[in-house]
Amino acid sequence: MTPRTGRRKARNRTPAVEGPSRQASGFGKSGSTVLRGWKGLALLGAVLLVVGLGALWFWHREDRPVNIVLITLESVRPDHMACFGGKRVTCPNLDALAKEAMLYDDCHSVTSWTLSAHASLFTGLYPSAHQTRRPHSKLGDSYTTVAEVLSGRGYQCAGVVSGPFLQTQHNLHQGFEYYNDSPSELTQKLAHGDITNPEMERLLRDFVTKRRDKNRPFFLFAYFWDPHYDYIPPAPYNEMFVSPDCEQIDVTRYESSKTVHANITEGHLEYVISQYDGEIYWTDEHLGRFFDLLKAEGLWDNTVIIVMADHGEEFFEHGKKGHKNNLYVESVQVPLIIKYAKGGPQGRDSRLVSFVDIFPTILDLTHTTAAPFPHQGRSLLEASPSPERAIFYELLSLWYRRRPAGLGGAPKVHTRTEQWFAIRQGNDKLIKVIRPDRTELYNVRKDPQEQEDVSGQNSARTQELANKLKQWQELMRAVAVTYGAGGKAELDEKQLERLRSLGYVQ
Numbered sequence: 001m002t003p004r005t006g007r008r009k010a011r012n013r014t015p016a017v018e019g020p021s022r023q024a025s026g027f028g029k030s031g032s033t034v035l036r037g038w039k040g041l042a043l044l045g046a047v048l049l050v051v052g053l054g055a056l057w058f059w060h061r062e063d064r065p066v067n068i069v070l071i072t073l074e075s076v077r078p079d080h081m082a083c084f085g086g087k088r089v090t091c092p093n094l095d096a097l098a099k100e101a102m103l104y105d106d107c108h109s110v111t112s113w114t115l116s117a118h119a120s121l122f123t124g125l126y127p128s129a130h131q132t133r134r135p136h137s138k139l140g141d142s143y144t145t146v147a148e149v150l151s152g153r154g155y156q157c158a159g160v161v162s163g164p165f166l167q168t169q170h171n172l173h174q175g176f177e178y179y180n181d182s183p184s185e186l187t188q189k190l191a192h193g194d195i196t197n198p199e200m201e202r203l204l205r206d207f208v209t210k211r212r213d214k215n216r217p218f219f220l221f222a223y224f225w226d227p228h229y230d231y232i233p234p235a236p237y238n239e240m241f242v243s244p245d246c247e248q249i250d251v252t253r254y255e256s257s258k259t260v261h262a263n264i265t266e267g268h269l270e271y272v273i274s275q276y277d278g279e280i281y282w283t284d285e286h287l288g289r290f291f292d293l294l295k296a297e298g299l300w301d302n303t304v305i306i307v308m309a310d311h312g313e314e315f316f317e318h319g320k321k322g323h324k325n326n327l328y329v330e331s332v333q334v335p336l337i338i339k340y341a342k343g344g345p346q347g348r349d350s351r352l353v354s355f356v357d358i359f360p361t362i363l364d365l366t367h368t369t370a371a372p373f374p375h376q377g378r379s380l381l382e383a384s385p386s387p388e389r390a391i392f393y394e395l396l397s398l399w400y401r402r403r404p405a406g407l408g409g410a411p412k413v414h415t416r417t418e419q420w421f422a423i424r425q426g427n428d429k430l431i432k433v434i435r436p437d438r439t440e441l442y443n444v445r446k447d448p449q450e451q452e453d454v455s456g457q458n459s460a461r462t463q464e465l466a467n468k469l470k471q472w473q474e475l476m477r478a479v480a481v482t483y484g485a486g487g488k489a490e491l492d493e494k495q496l497e498r499l500r501s502l503g504y505v506q
């Protein structure tokens with residue numbers, strides 16, 4: 001619970017990035033195959049979208065408060081979900097939700113790790129603007145969060161979260177009158193052993209059936225941690241996707257494990273992925289029961305349900321595992337499903353979408369569009385986006401590792417720091433890495449897995465996007481100085497040990 005008085009809140013609308021284009025990018029083998037398969041349907045989809053916008057306008061004008069449920073899933077890739085073209089049925093309940101929802105096929109996080117991504121989700125600002133970029137960061141009180149806005153609109157705002165970066169020390173709970181981060185305590189001793197889903201479900205059920213104020217609309221945020229590595233799903237999910245091609249391998253202490261490396265056999269990699277998919281299935285089952293509860297309580301028709309992941313996950317596509325290493329497609333492309341209130345749009349939307357769009361979309365859904373809250377995205381309900389729209393990504397990749405004793409004496413801490421920035425406009429994505437400096441350009445239409453750097457053949461376009469990226473960086477710095485910095489989160493020893501076990505802090 002957070003007091004909301006006495007804080008200076010920035011009220012200047014910051015310059016928005018341009019409107020979106022309607023480009024789709026593929027993702028991974030199965031995802032790109034499906035997206036290519038949809039090429040023929042893309043035109044039909046665009047026509048249906050235009051036709052649907054008229055109906056959407058009338059639907060949207062109805063002045064009734066809708067409930068909003070925002071669910072973020074840790075590290076879930078869209079190409080591991082059948083509704084986004086994944087080859088396995090890992091999430092039957094989300095697949096069912098997708099049938100009555102709008103699916104956004106080209107949605108991207110702003111970064112590739114949890115805290116920064118959620119801060120963007122809640123503020124509508126890119127990481128350099130909200131300044132929550134390091135493992136110890138704390139979102140400044142001067143920022144206006146979506147929960148604060150909705151609270152001011154008369155919403156009952158509640159959050160139930162698992163996982164360390166959503167704990168209250170990072171100050172993302174601004175605006176929530178009920179915020180329960182206790183599920184994240186469950187894994188303190190077991191590092192990232194995956195045991196938070198049942199408690200998440202219990203607390204969500206508790207909110208809907210007992211804590212909910214039936215005289216107010218609600219905004220309910222839920223963050224599910226369990227798909228995060230280590231991938232250790234309970235039985236029977238640990239066997240569910242183990243095919244004859246799999247060779248079992250130890251996946252404990254995944255981040256620092258020397259057993260799971262870039263040169264493991266195909267069979268070992270298949271086994272790792274089978275466990276990741278099992279985690280997604282295990283999480284989806286809990287979501288399914290939560291959706292059933294909303295239906296049983298008569299809340300389904302008037303509740304908008306937004307389901308997305310905070311970022312992607314790597315399986316050595318660019319040599320690394322996990323996330324927070326880079327800004328390639330496997331790390332930043334995310335699923336986004338929005339089930340609108342009854343009568344709202346359904347189908348597929350191939351426009352380029354960023355995390356910073358969620359804040360203005362929620363404002364739009366709650367008829368708060370005229371309020372001068374700063375954000376850098378655009379509402380997904382807007383009808384006429386610009387084809388020149390660019391979206392941006394950034395990552396301050398800090399890693400700490402304990403070097404084993406024996407190599408030069410006592411165990412030491414090894415740090416690695418890299419700064420990554422990227423811009424996507426149309427079919428082109430430019431990535432800039434600082435120290436050691438390098439610039440890469442990818443044509444995401446021809447090369448959806450971002451494997452072939454074409455900056456050498458396209459120097460004019462490379463320079464153009466590099467200039468746009470530089471201008472954007474300057475703009476973000478200018479935005480940040482209008483706010484007070486958030487400072488450093490005060491973490492206790494247990495929380496620090498947890499982050500150490502993940503390699504996030506020293």
Ligand SMILES: [Zn+2]
Nearest residue numbers: 075113114310
């Ligand atoms: Zn995450």
